[in-house]
Amino acid sequence: MKTTLFTILLIMSLNTMANSSIEILTPIIRLPPPGQNVSAIFLKIMNKSKNDLSIIKVSGEFAKQFELHTMEMKDNMMRMRQVDLILLRKDTTTELKSGGLHIMVFDIKKPLQKDKFYDLKLFFSDNSEKLIKVKAVEFN
C-alpha cells in the first residue's frame, strides 16, 4: 500500500517536473507607458522533444492576470484575440514577438523596473512546467 502511494506520488511529481526539452530564449516584458499597467511578454521557445506541445497557462506574482494572445495583421488592420493555447511544434522554435503571438499581462502590481528580472511560470499540455525570468525592457 505504502509503495503504491509512493509510486503515485513519484509519478505525480515526475509529471509536474520542469520540462527539460523546452528551451526559452530572450524572454522580455515591455515597460508599459505611464498610466498603463498592461503589457506584453515576448520570447522564443524551442521545443526539442519528439512531440508537439502547447503552452496552456502562464502565471506570475508581479501581475494579476496573464493571457495567451494572438495578433493578426491583415490589410494593415490589427486584430488581437485571446487563445486557449499556443502550439509548440516538435523540433521547432516558436516565436512570441511584436505584431504576433504574445503573453498579455494585466494589472501589473508594482511598476516594473527597467532591466530587472521577473519570475514567470509556463504550464504545458503534458503537465510539465517551466520557471523563467523575464527582463523588463523599454520599447524598441
Add this chain to the structure above:
Amino acid sequence: MKFLMSKESLKSFLAALTLVAVLLFSYQKINSESSFDPFSTELNSQDGKVFLKDLKKDKITLLYFGFLACPDVCPTTLSTMSSLFKNLSKEKLDKINFIFIGLDQERDSLDEMKTYVSHFHPKIIPVIVPIEMLESFARYFGVVFSKVPLKSQMGYTIDHSTQVVVLSPDGKILTPILHTYSKPLILSQVNQLLKDYFSL
C-alpha cells in the same frame, strides 16, 4: 384577371424597384460621405477645440489612430515615430505634426492620453473626435476600426488600421507610413516630404 400582373412581370417590376432603392440609397450615402469634412470637424485637445484645417497649415501632418490599452502596435508606432523625431533637426521637426486620435473614448481620457504620449515625444498631440463623427473621420483617411468583445480581462479590444496617415499642407492624403516599414525607410520617406514641400 387581366389587370393583374403576371408572376414574371411582377418579379421584374420588384427587381427594378429594388434597384432604384439601392441606387437612391447609395447615392445618398456617397453624398453624405463626400460632404463630410474632417478638416472643419471640431476636435478636442488639451488646448481646447482645434481644427485640422488650422493644424495642417504649413506642415506635414501625420495622423495615428489608436488606444491606450493596445499592448503592442500603438506603443510600437509611437516609439518608432518618436525615435525618428529625435533624429530630425528642429527646423525639420517644426514642419511636422503628429496627431494621436483616440479610438477608445470609453476608457481613455484626454489627460490619460497626454500622459501616455508625453512618454514618447512632446510633439505628439492627442485629440478626441466627437464620437458620432469618429467613424466618418477615420474612414475619410482610410482608417477603419471596430470594438470587439473579448472573454479576456480586457473586456473588449479595438481592431484598427495601423498605418500612419500622411497629409500635405493643403490636406491631400499622401502615401501612408505602414506598420511594417523599417525606421530608415520611414526616415527617408519623411525627409523626402520635407524636401518636396519645404525644400528642407
